[in-house]
Amino acid sequence: MESKARAFAAPVQWKITAKFLISIYKVFYPYLTRRLRSDDVLFLNYGYEEDPPMDIPLVRSDERDRYFIQLYHRTATQVDLNGKDVLEVGCGHGGGASYIARTLHPSSYIGLDLNPAGIAFCQERHVVPGLQFVRGDAENLPFPDQSFDAVINVESSHLYPNFPRFLDEVARVLRPGGHFLYADLRFADTIVHWETQLAESQLSMIYCATINEQVMQGMEMNSQWWVRVVDRLVPKFLRRWLLVRGYTMVWNAFRDMRSGGSTDYRLYCFTNA
16 A cells, blocks of 8 residues: 555656557557567667777677667666576566676576567577576566566656655565666656655665766767668657657657756665665
8 A cells, every 4th residue: 555655655747658658568668579570679678888888898789789789788786786586577578687797797687678579589580598588567577476586667767657666576576785777767757756656665775876967968869860760660640649649758758858957767776775
């Protein structure tokens, strides 16, 4: 009941926005996955770049996705994942999961997502030792207590209708001393509520940074790629209604960050002490 009460305490505007985004996720994302299969689109998140550039070493096949990968790299390398059991909630098309499994050497890595078409794509596309993908709900994780040393969540939680329930599930599946490695954004009128939900969770924050500048740089580097994908793969009638309305939030956030507004994209590390 407590988690439900906290969820219903969310600002009305955010509740409406979340409901709209969730409807897009359930209907549009599986469609988008099917359309993007032949183009091998592995990432659906913003990018990340630092000044001076991160210049992390990448194999040739990863280079095209550099700015997407750098967001995952920055999030995941807050702790040493070598030999650890890792869960990613909201794995999308699996590009981040594949990169981490190949380069940071966890003992096991499970990517979970609600999108059945996305999971089918991941299972076919990413064949990496120790890496597997399962369909599941972020608010009802299909794993026993204390199953993982680390849980990763990149740019996904803003879609969850009951964010405190998700945090409870993260704490449940983490082993004592495990880490929650987290990156996401919130809009101006929901930031305080977001902070409150995080503070009231069972997890203890050990690091927080606002990364607006780095995300803006990554978005700028990726913007032409996204335009090409949308123009080529999305029907015009969806571009003008569903896609434009859905992604208006994305670009409004980008413009707000760029103009020094109050939209925040943050990087966190929590522990299950």
